Amino acid sequence: MQRREFLGLAAGTLLVGCDDRGAANLPKPPAATAGPDGKRRLPWQNWSGYQHGLPAERLAPESLDALVEAMRAAPGPIRPVGAGHSFTPLVPADGGTLLSLRNFEGVLAHDAGTLTATVGGGTRLADLGEPLERIGQALPNMPDIDKQTLAGAIATATHGTGASLGAMHSYVTALQLVTPRGEVIDCSRERRPDVFAAALVSVGSLGVITQCTLQNVPAHRLKRRVWMEPLDSMLERFDELVAKHHSFEFYVVPSSDHAVVYAIDPTDEPVRPRDDVASDNESVRLLKAGRDWLSWAPRLRRWVTNTADEYVSAAAEAVDASWRIFPSEREVRFNEMEYHLPREHLLPTLRKVRETLDQRHPEIFFPIEVRVVRGVGDGALLSPFQGHAVSGSIAVHHSHVEDPLPYFADIEPLFREASGRPHWGKMNTLGAADFAALYPRWQEFLDVRAALDPEGKMLNPYLRKVFGL
């Protein structure tokens, strides 16, 4: 290392050490208060630690009867909580009730002929693969993170990636909803279809979903291939890659000219388990170190990142049961914004996002994530994919200990001008008028919601803003 490089590195490191990158602006959790038993009443916070609340009650009913009673009697707002993996303030229930469905879990029934299974709403996706495999079934698609509960994933239109693969809610054929008045509603496309279409993606605003019947596929094996390649050449083949692969996504690495590409396809090859479970997290930590040490010298940082990328040219492959191939571990916590765009806007918007990141946000080290989702045929009134034959998604992330808002504020207008709709569980600044303009059946949803929850017991301040109530 040259003397000048060393001195620059040292000076840059010292300067970086003085910058908290907006950490002081992050919301602070409320102080814990003492409950009637003298123990602390614990604040709730989401996975990233950005959202907080101090509920008066925390309930986890153990039966349907107990749940019905809780819905009738518990203080509002009642907010269902799953894994706390949403970045929007869907869960805070200040002064009200935090309601967990963790006792409504597991595979409750199944039909081998139709390949359907009825699953408790509180089941975590990570706990679903194995029991489904035992009955010869598998989820058709899974998100990148599998910590969420089934009800939470459906409520927020959580999705994976693949042009022929729908979001989680698109595979629900029936569900059971318990409203705040204690009504138990079993609905499907045939039975109370108005409630079903509203409940599929409803951010826990109609009541709580205790169970869902899922249209599954036969248990199967998938092959996952991960490789790096120059971003520009990959973008030229983007349509071909999306069409060719069952599941496809890529990440744009900041301060780099490369993309990390993930392709997943069915296979009969023998199992070769993943040995890269920790590598994504290590890569993010390495990118952070590059940011911390070199953000004062953008060209040097890009050179270092590109040089490091070139040494990771060999593709990593793994073959395993589908539920072991789809998800990844995300140890490095972050906040996230994701919008779903009409496919034709995807790549032009990505270019603008990348330019903005390069020109204005050297503090960013998390890659930009790009995915595709089948938009047709899911039938949910609040599906953000509706009207898109194939929906293109761009997600941006920022470290959970740094202020994400300056970056997200620069990126969000790019998504808005491309007619994007935000992911229901990820940060955005939209209000009722914006959502009404984006969702053609918005009023239809509001009418169903008002009929099932006339007192607004399921609404916290954020949801009142979203629905204009």
Place this chain on the structure above:
Amino acid sequence: MRRNVLCLCALLLAACGQDSAPAPQGAAAAVPADARLAKVYTQTCRACHSSPASGAPQTGDAKAWAPRVKQGMPVLLDHTVNGYKGMPPLGACMDCGEKEFEALIRFMAGMKG
């Protein structure tokens, strides 16, 4: 210079590595005696605390827990409630209270009483 970059990357990668000592025997099978606590444990804590690759102290691994226990229950509770390193806030049990967290910590750390 190219070699220096490789050294830098290797150094950074090494710094990011986590301890992954083998799990103590029976860590994956152990659950609290209390049925309700056992359910919470299997739904939340067990995924990481019986998997050495997670980097979390393993259930029943007295050696790994000893320096943590030494910090005192209030510190362990704060780490649980606010999240710590790879552990998410509330240890992923969104409806647990202080009493349950204490009991779960005591079980995993093998603390008596």
